[in-house]
Amino acid sequence: MNRFLSNATNRIDAKGRVSVPASFRSVLGERGIRELYCLQDFNYPAISIGGPDLLDRYERQIASVDPFSPEANRMSLLVHGGGVFMRLDAEGRLMVTDFIRDFTGISTEVTFVGRSDHFQLWQPRAFQEAQAAAREGRFG
Amino acid sequence: MNRFLSNATNRIDAKGRVSVPASFRSVLGERGIRELYCLQDFNYPAISIGGPDLLDRYERQIASVDPFSPEANRMSLLVHGGGVFMRLDAEGRLMVTDFIRDFTGISTEVTFVGRSDHFQLWQPRAFQEAQAAAREGRFG
DNA sequence: TGGGACCATATGGGCGTCAATGGGAGGAGG
DNA sequence: CCTCCTCCCATTGACGCCCATATGGTCCCA
Numbered sequence: 489m490n491r492f493l494s495n496a497t498n499r500i501d502a503k504g505r506v507s508v509p510a511s512f513r514s515v516l517g518e519r520g521i522r523e524l525y526c527l528q529d530f531n532y533p534a535i536s537i538g539g540p541d542l543l544d545r546y547e548r549q550i551a552s553v554d555p556f557s558p559e560a561n562r563m564s565l566l567v568h569g570g571g572v573f574m575r576l577d578a579e580g581r582l583m584v585t586d587f588i589r590d591f592t593g594i595s596t597e598v599t600f601v602g603r604s605d606h607f608q609l610w611q612p613r614a615f616q617e618a619q620a621a622a623r624e625g626r627f628g
Numbered sequence: 629m630n631r632f633l634s635n636a637t638n639r640i641d642a643k644g645r646v647s648v649p650a651s652f653r654s655v656l657g658e659r660g661i662r663e664l665y666c667l668q669d670f671n672y673p674a675i676s677i678g679g680p681d682l683l684d685r686y687e688r689q690i691a692s693v694d695p696f697s698p699e700a701n702r703m704s705l706l707v708h709g710g711g712v713f714m715r716l717d718a719e720g721r722l723m724v725t726d727f728i729r730d731f732t733g734i735s736t737e738v739t740f741v742g743r744s745d746h747f748q749l750w751q752p753r754a755f756q757e758a759q760a761a762a763r764e765g766r767f768g
Numbered sequence: 769t770g771g772g773a774c775c776a777t778a779t780g781g782g783c784g785t786c787a788a789t790g791g792g793a794g795g796a797g798g
Numbered sequence: 799c800c801t802c803c804t805c806c807c808a809t810t811g812a813c814g815c816c817c818a819t820a821t822g823g824t825c826c827c828a
Binding site for chain 4 (some may be wrong): 503533577578579
Binding site (some may be wrong): 492493495530531551608619622 | 667696698704706709
């Protein structure tokens with residue numbers, strides 16, 4: 489499997505670390521991704537994580553709209569101002585920073601959610617509710 | 629027979645496994661399906677299972693709209709975030725995870741229901757009731 | 769037509785491996 | 799000098815892989 493799929497919830501330890509699910513790590517390996525680019529999702533209280541190509545894709549999207557529009561301004565603020573590079577430790581864990589906690593509401597557990605070409609970090613309950621809402625055709 | 633038809637109910641063992649009916653396994657074999665894609669049904673409390681082509685069908689749906697639109701985001705949350713890949717063990721059994729239990733209400737027994745190009749997992753009583761309702765032209 | 773051998777499926781359980789988690793020590797930076 | 803982070807090792811619990819047993823049905827032959 490070369491895509492990020494399904495979801496899993498892991499615990500944050502006393503040092504603020506959390507294990508990335510093994511299936512996601514293997515996808516990162518297949519794609520040769522060593523540096524992780526993280527940014528806030530545009531619609532949901534979640535952090536999106538992918539390789540540097542994720543940043544490229546968002547920049548192309550920004551470039552495709554009127555650069556002086558409020559929309560482009562807003563996207564740039566999130567993509568450039570809110571983006572962070574991270575690395576995994578030897579065991580495949582990442583640090584849950586305040587940047588992540590504040591935006592998602594994550595405190596003790598993290599739900600990893602596959603999104604095909606990237607994955608996301610969610611507060612577990614927020615994910616369940618958003619998914620239930622999505623299934624009914626709503627947003628949240 | 630190269631399609632999933634009829635239904636059967638099997639027991640979950642102490643380790644949380646359940647045998648997929650032999651007739652379904654032979655269809656999987658004929659179609660060359662080794663990896664199972666599982667997703668929550670959109671209308672019923674059931675898990676749909678098929679080959680990777682099942683995922684392809686949903687992804688084409690997503691691809692038909694602007695990939696950066698909230699609508700695409702919402703569908704991806706369900707299809708990618710809610711979908712799971714599974715494999716059968718050597719005896720043709722699959723693990724009944726909490727993901728499946730929570731959504732379907734399954735606890736000790738699973739009803740396998742053929743749906744032509746895929747099949748579904750149901751809580752036995754829920755299936756009987758849904759089928760009775762469908763027979764009368766209702767939904768649930 | 770009845771009995772018995774045979775076979776396939778469903779089910780139960782042992783065991784090894786790996787992932788998730790917890791904690792310690794050393795090093796860099798404030 | 800103290801704190802935070804990175805690298806390293808230990809533990810444990812879950813899952814995958816393997817083999818064993820039961821149960822029900824079918825086919826063959828007397």
